[in-house]
Each structure stands twice: as structure tokens, then as C-alpha cells.
Amino acid sequence: xxxxxxxxxxxxxxxxxxxxxxFSTQDKHxxxxxxxxxxxxxxxxxxxxxxxxxxxxxxxxxxxxxxxxKGKALQHARRKIGMIFQAYNLIDxxxxxxxxxxxxxxxxxxxxxxxxxxxxxxxxxxxxxLKRVGLSQYVNKRCxxxxxxxxxxxxxxxxxxxxxxxxxxxxxxxxxxxxTSERIMELIAQLTEELHLPVLINLHNVAxxxxxxxxxxxxxxxxxxxxxxxDELTDEHxxxxxxxxxxxxxxxxxxxxxxx
Ligand SMILES: Nc1ncnc2c1ncn2[C@@H]1O[C@H](COP(=O)(O)OP(=O)(O)OP(=O)(O)O)[C@@H](O)[C@H]1O
Numbered sequence: 001x002x003x004x005x006x007x008x009x010x011x012x013x014x015x016x017x018x019x020x021x022x023f024s025t026q027d028k029h030x031x032x033x034x035x036x037x038x039x040x041x042x043x044x045x046x047x048x049x050x051x052x053x054x055x056x057x058x059x060x061x062x063x064x065x066x067x068x069x070k071g072k073a074l075q076h077a078r079r080k081i082g083m084i085f086q087a088y089n090l091i092d093x094x095x096x097x098x099x100x101x102x103x104x105x106x107x108x109x110x111x112x113x114x115x116x117x118x119x120x121x122x123x124x125x126x127x128x129x130l131k132r133v134g135l136s137q138y139v140n141k142r143c144x145x146x147x148x149x150x151x152x153x154x155x156x157x158x159x160x161x162x163x164x165x166x167x168x169x170x171x172x173x174x175x176x177x178x179x180t181s182e183r184i185m186e187l188i189a190q191l192t193e194e195l196h197l198p199v200l201i202n203l204h205n206v207a208x209x210x211x212x213x214x215x216x217x218x219x220x221x222x223x224x225x226x227x228x229x230x231d232e233l234t235d236e237h238x239x240x241x242x243x244x245x246x247x248x249x250x251x252x253x254x255x256x257x258x259x260x
Contacts, residue, residue, distance in 0.1 A: 001024070001025070001026040001060075001061070001062055001063070002023075002024060002025050002026075002048070002059070002060070002061055002166055002198065002200075003023075003024040003058070003059075003060040004021055004022060004023040004024065004044075004048070004057070004058070004059050004060075005022055005057055005058040005059075005060070006020045006021070006022065006056065006057040006058070007020065007021040007022075007044075007047060007054055007056075007057035007058075007059065008020055008021075008054065008055045008056045008057055009040075009043055009047055009052065009054045009055055009222075010055055016055070016222060017038075017040045017043045017222050018040050018043055018044060018047070018054070018222040019221070019222040019223055020057070020223070021040075021044065021057070021222065021223065021224065022224070023044075023217065023224065023227075025198050025200075025215070026198070027198060027214070027215070028192070028196040028197055028198050029192060029198065029199070029213075029214035029215065030188070030189055030192045030199045030201060030212055030213045030214055030215075031198070031199065031200050031201070031213060031214070031215040031216070031217060032201050032202075032203045032208075032209035032212070032213035032215070032216050032217070033045075033200060033201065033202045033203070033216075033217045033218075033219060034202075034203055034204075034206055034209050034216060034217070034218050034219070034241060035218055035219035035220055035241055035242075036220065036241070036242050036243060036244055036247055037247075039219040039220055039221065039222070040219055040221075040222040041170075041171075041202040041219055042170050042171075042202060043222075044202075044219070045083070045168045045170050045200060045202060046170075047059065048061075048066065048081065048166075048168060048200075049078060049081045049083055049168060050066060050067075050069075050074060050078060053067075054067055061077065061080065061081070061165070061166065062080075062165065064077060079162050079163075079164070080162070080164055080165040080166065081162075081164055081165075081166055081167075081168060082103075082159030082160060082162050082164030082166070082167040082168065083159055083167075083168045083169070083170070084152070084155045084156055084159050084167070084168070084169040084170070084172045084188070085155060085170055085172070086170055086171040086172060086174045086175055087175060088148075088151040088152055088154070088155045088175075089155065090143045090151055090154055090155065090158070091143065092142070092143050092144035093142060093143075093144065094142070094143060095139070095140050095141060095142055095143070096130065096135060096138050096139055096140070096141055096142075096143060096146070096154050097123075097126055097127075097130070097139045097140060099143055099154050099158055100126040100129060100130060100154060100157045100158045100161050101118050101122060101123070101126050101161065102158060103157075103158040103159060103160070103161030103162050104118065104122050104161050104162070122161075125161065126157070126161060127139070129157040129160050129161060130154075130157055132157070132191075133153040133154075133156055133157050133187060134153060135150060135153050135154065135157070138150065147180075148175055148176050148177075148180060149176055149180035149183060149184060152172060152173070152176065152184050153184070153187065155172070156172075156184075156187065156188065156191065160191070160195070164197065165197070165198075166197065166198050166199070166200070167191075167192070167197050167198070167199045167200075168199075168200050168201075169188060169199065169200070169201040169202065170202050171202050171203065171204060172184060172185075172188065172201065173185055173203075173205075173208070174204055181205075181208070182208075185208055185211070185212050186212075188201065188212070189212045201213070206233075206238065206251045209230065210230040210231075210233065211230075213230060214229070214230075215227070215228070215229060215230075216228065216229070216230055216233055218233075218237060218238075218240070218241035219241070220240065220241050220242075220243065221243075225237075225240050225241055226240065226241055235252055238251050238252060
């Protein structure tokens with residue numbers, strides 16, 4: 001269960017990006033977060049996994065306030081939060097298997113991690129995940145030899161290697177061509193169901209949000225202006241969410257195309 005209360009985040013002295021955000025989910029389904037560029041979507045996810053530090057508020061994960069944690073306790077809590085990044089964030093010179101295993105690094109003693117000797121059960125788990133994401137044949141390939149879609153599959157397997165209790169994905173398909181982007185969305189949606197995980201995913205594309213998410217949250221200027229089921233999201237809501245005329249037209253266009 002994730003509960004965000006009155007979350008405020010500003011970068012330096014500028015106006016807050018998140019202005020008292022409230023959000024909670026205990027459902028093990030996919031929630032898409034949509035909104036204009038700069039609305040605060042990435043900042044919201046980065047506050048949850050503590051890649052950035054919020055100014056105030058609470059983020060309760062299974063009852064523990066993540067914002068109060070330090071050191072070992074923080075490390076421990078972070079293991080429960082898997083993250084998939086837009087730019088994959090893999091280590092290019094390492095193999096697919098090594099990248100996936102690195103998802104476990106927080107769990108094993110430092111020296112063993114440094115020499116990359118992992119217990120057999122971790123290796124078995126990584127194999128199983130790589131098989132699930134369709135990369136069995138690439139286990140020993142270096143990540144810089146993979147396509148974007150393949151890299152993102154490695155990114156997903158690495159996040160799941162943590163056995164997370166929640167999965168965050170920040171524009172996971174934004175660097176991919178439309179076809180590959182659909183495949184990755186399908187994979188994430190299937191994994192959400194199979195693993196019974198709550199997943200929060202930032203998406204540029206409203207049509208994809210409507211297709212794959214069970215719940216859509218619209219952010220504008222650091223506050224939630226829509227929160228509902230995909231079929232409750234109307235053109236009027238989209239006008240509220242997207243301030244920029246060009247962005248709105250683009251999304252309305254997608255939206256109408258999809259409803260046809
Ligand atoms: N590290 C940072 N330092 C300073 N300002 C930042 C930083 N990260 C984000 N911002 C600013 O915070 C605002 C919100 O950014 P954020 O990346 O959270 O938005 P977003 O909704 O994810 O946008 P996008 O869709 O473009 O990724 C923007 O104005 C951005 O310039």
C-alpha cells in the first residue's frame with residue numbers, strides 16, 4: 001500500500017514543482033500518470049524512490065514513511081521499489097545477465113557484489129526473468145549490443161530482480177519507436193497482472209494510458225486534476241490536464257483516433 005500525503009517538492013529556490021500532492025493506491029494494477037512536460041510526473045516518482053528529496057509531506061509504503069528513513073533502513077525500503085527508466089540506465093559494458101543481477105546488489109555483501117559472484121538462486125531467478133521478458137538467447141551479450149526494446153526488457157527484468165512490492169516506470173517507452181513501445185507496454189501490463197504488483201507509470205501518450213491502465217491520474221502544475229478510470233477521462237478533462245494548446249491538440253487527436 002502506497003500513500004502520499006501533502007507532498008511538496010521544489011528544486012532550489014524556485015516555485016514548488018509538487019504543491020501538496022495527495023495520492024494513494026493499494027490496488028495491484030497499473031496506474032498511468034499523465035500530464036504536460038514539466039507537470040511534475042518524474043519528480044513524483046523520484047520522490048517515492050528517494051532519487052530526489054522532498055521538502056515536506058509523507059510517503060507511506062506499507063505503513064513506513066519513506067521520507068524519514070536514512071542509511072540501512074532507507075536502503076532496505078528502496079529494495080521494495082523497482083524502477084524502470086526512460087533511458088534504461090543499464091551498464092553498457094556489462095552483460096545482460098550482469099545487469100539483471102545488479103538489481104540484487106543491495107542484498108548481498110559488498111565484496112561479493114564487487115566481484116560479481118552471485119548465489120546460484122539469484123542466477124536462476126535472473127534466468128527465469130530473462131526468459132519471461134524474451135531474452136534467454138542474449139544472456140551473455142553486452143548491453144551496448146542490444147536494441148532499445150531489448151534494453152528496456154533488461155531494465156524490466158532488473159527491476160523485478162529486486163522482488164519489489166511496487167514498480168515505478170518513468171516514461172519507459174518514450175525512447176522507442178511506436179511498435180516497440182506497444183510491445184513494452186504490453187509486457188509491463190502482463191507483468192503487472194502476473195506478479196500482482198501495483199505499478200505507477202508516467203506516460204506521454206494518453207492513448208496508451210487508456211489502453212493499458214486501470215486508473216489514470218492527471219497532473220497539472222504539481223497537483224492532481226483528474227483521477228479516475230480510463231473510460232471516465234473525457235476531452236474536457238484533457239483540456240484541464242494539458243494547458244499547452246499544441247500538446248492538447250496532439251492528445252485529443254490520439255484520443256479521438258482511439259475512440260473510433
Ligand atoms: N534536478 C532538477 N533541478 C532543477 N529543476 C528540476 C530538476 N528536475 C526537474 N526540474 C524541474 O521541475 C519541473 C518538473 O519536472 P518533471 O521532470 O518532474 O516533470 P515531468 O512532468 O516529468 O515532465 P516530462 O514529461 O518533461 O518529463 C520542471 O520545470 C523541471 O524543469
